[in-house]
Amino acid sequence: MEFPLVSVIVPTYNSADFLEPCLKSILEQCYEKTELIVVDNSSDDNTQMIAKRYTEHVYNKGDERSAQRNFGVHQSSGEYVLMIDSDMVLTKGVVRACVEVIQKDLQLKALIIPEESFGEGVWAKCKKLERSFYSGVDWQEASRFFDKNAYLEAGGYDEAMTGWEDYDLPNRIESKHGAGSIGRVKTLIYHNERNLNLFTSCRKKFYYAKTLDLYIHKDTNKDRLHKQTSIIRRYGVFFANPVKLFKNPFLGIGMLFMKTCEFAAGASGYVVGKFSSKQ
Numbered sequence: 001m002e003f004p005l006v007s008v009i010v011p012t013y014n015s016a017d018f019l020e021p022c023l024k025s026i027l028e029q030c031y032e033k034t035e036l037i038v039v040d041n042s043s044d045d046n047t048q049m050i051a052k053r054y055t056e057h058v059y060n061k062g063d064e065r066s067a068q069r070n071f072g073v074h075q076s077s078g079e080y081v082l083m084i085d086s087d088m089v090l091t092k093g094v095v096r097a098c099v100e101v102i103q104k105d106l107q108l109k110a111l112i113i114p115e116e117s118f119g120e121g122v123w124a125k126c127k128k129l130e131r132s133f134y135s136g137v138d139w140q141e142a143s144r145f146f147d148k149n150a151y152l153e154a155g156g157y158d159e160a161m162t163g164w165e166d167y168d169l170p171n172r173i174e175s176k177h178g179a180g181s182i183g184r185v186k187t188l189i190y191h192n193e194r195n196l197n198l199f200t201s202c203r204k205k206f207y208y209a210k211t212l213d214l215y216i217h218k219d220t221n222k223d224r225l226h227k228q229t230s231i232i233r234r235y236g237v238f239f240a241n242p243v244k245l246f247k248n249p250f251l252g253i254g255m256l257f258m259k260t261c262e263f264a265a266g267a268s269g270y271v272v273g274k275f276s277s278k279q
Contacts, residue, residue: 002103006095007035007078007148011068015086016045018192023054025089031096035078039068047086066157066165073151081151083144088115089190097185098145109150109177110143110170112184119193123201126255127193132244133237139224140237142166143173143182144189150177163208164215167224175220198258202265209269210276231263 008026012019026036038051038058051058061071065085073081080102082095094113102108114135117128134140154172157165174182212229215221227233238245238256246252 003031003033004079004099005033005035005077006031006080006082006099007037007073007076008082008084008095009069009072009076010036010038010051010084010086011041011065011072012038012043012047012051012086013041014043014045015047016043016050018194019047019050019086021089021192022084022086023051025091026084027054028092029090029095030092031099034095035076037072037075039072039075041065041068063159064162066159066161070156070159073148073156076148079148081146081148083146084189085191087192087194089192091188091190094185094187094189097187101183101185102145102147105180105183107178107180108183109147109173109181110183111145112138112141112182113144113187113189114141114184115189115191117191117193120195121197122251122254123198123258124193124196125251126258127196127201129245129248129251129255130238130259131191133241137237138182139227141184143170145185146173150181158214161211161214163204164211167228168215168218168221171218171220171224198261201258202261205262206265206269206272209266210273212266212270213274231260234259234263 010022023036026034036055036057038055039061040048040051040058041062042060048058057075059071059075061068069083080099082098084090098111098113102111115131117124117131150173154169154176157169161168170182216225
């Protein structure tokens, strides 16, 4: 197996409270040929100071995470790029597994890495339960590891989107390179939900849905669009495994309530975004 350089891009904004475990997990990968790039969005806490302890490649670039990621890729030297959020922690074999899988099949251009949530409080536990249903559900998972040439050919992340860009880019790559161009690995990324609360979760969905109309009007997204935006489809995923859903009835009902509230917040955000775009 060849050992190409992998550039790991981490966009940040006021991430000081949780950034260090993320960066540490990247540097502790069992795959040595990695390049860590942190792109900060003018944080007013100690984010940049912490980042500089772990890498010399620390930049300041604003306008949301899509622009930060694209900027990071243009600064990178790797043959592959891995997108990691600042509240994530990698298990030690993530990068090696991605390189091994993508090099075995020349058609592969992007890889999905399964995620598992952790955090404090009941809503974080509900989010952990929710995410546990998505493993192997292709329309719900998004790629994070990319062949850099394929990434650049596709134009990178759409900087006009927030939230939906995670699905939009792999959809465009798959449209260009075929159904076999998106693969997956088994090694996990842990997602730190911290002390998640219902209001914060709904506010995020409201914010993301404000750019949903841009996602809707791209032909490459239409195959997955109805599944991703349908509460019936989502509930179908949950109720397909009722034993798991109601193993802890309190968490199961709480998760369903949280998801319903998030869909309502998303619908409101979509209406606001669509109305605003017409002004």
